[in-house]
Amino acid sequence: MEGRRISIRVVHWGTGAAGREALRGIINHPGLELVGVCVNAAEKEGRDAAQLCGLAEPTGVVATRDSAALLALRPDCLSYFGPGPGREKAVVADLVPFLSAGANVVTTSLAGMVYPPAADARSREPLAAAAASGQSSFFATGIEPGFGSDLLPLSLLSACDDVESVRIQEIADYSTYGVEEAMRFAFGFGNPPDQPGILFTGDLLVNEWGAVISQLADALGLRLDGIDTVHEVATVNTDLSTAIGTLRAGEVSGVRFEVRGLLDGRPVIILEHVNRMGAAVAPDWPHGSTTDTLVYRVEIEGRPAMRCELTFDQVAGSDHGLIATAMRAVNAIPAVCAAPSGLLSALDLPVIAGRNVVRRAP
Structure with a gap:
């Protein structure tokens, strides 16, 4: 030093x-x-x-x-x-x-x-x-909520004229993410499909991600009708080995949700998570262009239409998403x-x- x-x-x-x-x-x-x-x-x-x-x-x-x-x-x-x-x-x-x-x-x-x-x-x-x-x-x-859902979309919106909608996606394979409390307790991975993680109870999704929607709405000068949420889970018929232990066949191994800002009854600002515990989970859900390991994607419908995808190269022994989460705060x-x-x-x-x-x- x-x-x-x-x-x-x-x-x-x-x-x-x-x-x-x-x-x-x-x-x-x-x-x-x-x-x-x-x-x-x-x-x-x-x-x-x-x-x-x-x-x-x-x-x-x-x-x-x-x-x-x-x-x-x-x-x-x-x-x-x-x-x-x-x-x-x-x-x-x-x-x-x-x-x-x-x-x-x-x-x-x-x-x-x-x-x-x-x-x-x-x-x-x-x-x-x-x-x-x-x-x-x-x-x-953090990285999301944080950089991937504030600075990244706001920077892109600074180059737009007409804006019809903004969608922010996290597409991630969580099978190597060893934070058991977050994965099992918050997201509900490993639960029976009819037993949701805590994020999907009460108003927690809006409490956690509603601020993302409101920040973009304020930046765009929008008075939204409201914020709603949708979510679904996926299972597979084989056991999966993950960083939080084995997920048994039939247990929740995929979670997808949206937090949506509504204008005239239409979603105009959407925060979407597509989180899998392995590549075989929910093949019909959205994928990244080159990887599903960790992707942050912003799609803007408007003039001009934009699609910006941020991916993290993975190195054995390092979780680059965790590094980005931490360093956004430290820096x-x-x-x-x-x-x-x-x-x-x-x-x-x-x-x-x-x-x-x-x-x-x-």
Whole structure:
């Protein structure tokens, strides 16, 4: 780390699949100084941060389960990657003390807060009050909700005249995604077909992705009639080996849903997920042009009509979707710390680039 200019002191919370990538990114970022790590598991407590994210050189920062001790460090920013879906109230309770104490926050754990003006008041109001009290800033992001459903479509829409509809798709093979809580609890993979994951109960789909729809509607100057949702599941007649264990024949192995903004009774802004646990699942559902591993696609009907597809090259031992999810938040930390206090969206920040440029010997 010799020769690095350290300016922003960061506490990181959460070392799950995406959290490990964020921790690695903070350690490697030339403008950030890791000062604390919060973990939930007893077996991780006392371990060096480098061990928790696969880096060789020790940082001297050891993990703790004592969040109050980390708050006492008075960090400039909290990077929060604790579990999100279904835990919104608990996540807000974790974040409020940091915001109130003047620490800025970046997180991927509150998907519904990617566009605060449209967020559920139960999350928005206590976070706004804490940010006002501490004169701090809050930013929720990720790859989707986040970059794939805000900056990517908004950039394309900046080159449009007539716009008839916007469709944003995530097409992904989740069979290598080992976050069991999200896959089984939230999406319902491995459940009987008549037992939905928590995302498909109550208003959770709208709470998680409605802000995406509202942000694009506001950018387009639309007053929508409302937001509705549709979803379906798929099964296969053979067992599937996945990162969350074996899915038995007849259990849910595919999930497709849409969150749709309606205008004059017609869907005009559509957020669609097509998520499979293997290539054999739901062959009639949409596919990427070159891969189904991980694709973000934006289709705009209008003048001009556009189709933009973002794919991630996969390398053995790395999940590039997780890296992108984590680094969209980590790379935003300097801009969030420099922003006026309050609840931020992608529209409130400048263009952000990664700073860890790898130098190779000639």
